[in-house]
Amino acid sequence: MRLKEEYREETVINKSRFIACLMRTETEEQARAYIEKIRKEFPDATHVCTAFVVGENNSIRRSSDDHEPAGTAGVPMLESLLKSGLSDAAACVVRYFGGVKLGAGGLIRAYSGAVSQAAANAAKTEEITVKKYRVRYPYDLSGTLEGWLRRNTEIIDLQYDEAVTAWILSDREDTEDAVRNLSRGTVEAEYISTVTKEKDI
Numbered sequence: 001m002r003l004k005e006e007y008r009e010e011t012v013i014n015k016s017r018f019i020a021c022l023m024r025t026e027t028e029e030q031a032r033a034y035i036e037k038i039r040k041e042f043p044d045a046t047h048v049c050t051a052f053v054v055g056e057n058n059s060i061r062r063s064s065d066d067h068e069p070a071g072t073a074g075v076p077m078l079e080s081l082l083k084s085g086l087s088d089a090a091a092c093v094v095r096y097f098g099g100v101k102l103g104a105g106g107l108i109r110a111y112s113g114a115v116s117q118a119a120a121n122a123a124k125t126e127e128i129t130v131k132k133y134r135v136r137y138p139y140d141l142s143g144t145l146e147g148w149l150r151r152n153t154e155i156i157d158l159q160y161d162e163a164v165t166a167w168i169l170s171d172r173e174d175t176e177d178a179v180r181n182l183s184r185g186t187v188e189a190e191y192i193s194t195v196t197k198e199k200d201i
Helices: 028-041 074-084 103-121 139-152 175-182
Strands: 007-013 016-024 047-054 060-064 089-096 124-137 154-160 164-170 189-200
Touching (some): 007 103, 028 047, 028 060, 060 074, 074 089, 089 103, 124 139, 164 189
Antiparallel strands (some): 016 089, 047 060, 047 089, 124 189
């Protein structure tokens, strides 16, 4: 599961502002560049604590407390990222101190909670496996067949010459049968390949 786009969410705890910023990053370089961007955007913040997970099975994991007491920000943020099920993600929590000390336990809850809440609310995608087909049919079947294809599959290309050729992606098991039945056995869905694509969750 990955983030669809950057997401930000702000919470206020005992007068301190916590702004959680999440971004999909697929390499360590991208994660570090995003962190640098957030630091430049909030130069007057008291702290910008960070965590990211990238690589196969989230094998690369890094975090920073950015001068908060050791272990109260970066690691709890990293644990929240891992628990969220996200892959290839960077999290920054920008803190503006409000004058009330939270203590170690309060900081851990604030930083981990900011990331957990943002990860839960952010738009996400997942990779699914679909089959690519080529379907060639006469114009008189456009209404019946093309209507079904538009409702039940993703048409990635249509070509019109003496007949219609549609290239489609489908995760339905009955695609070949449906095309055959709708065309009364005159048209076949020709399997091309299996591909992975992202689908909104």
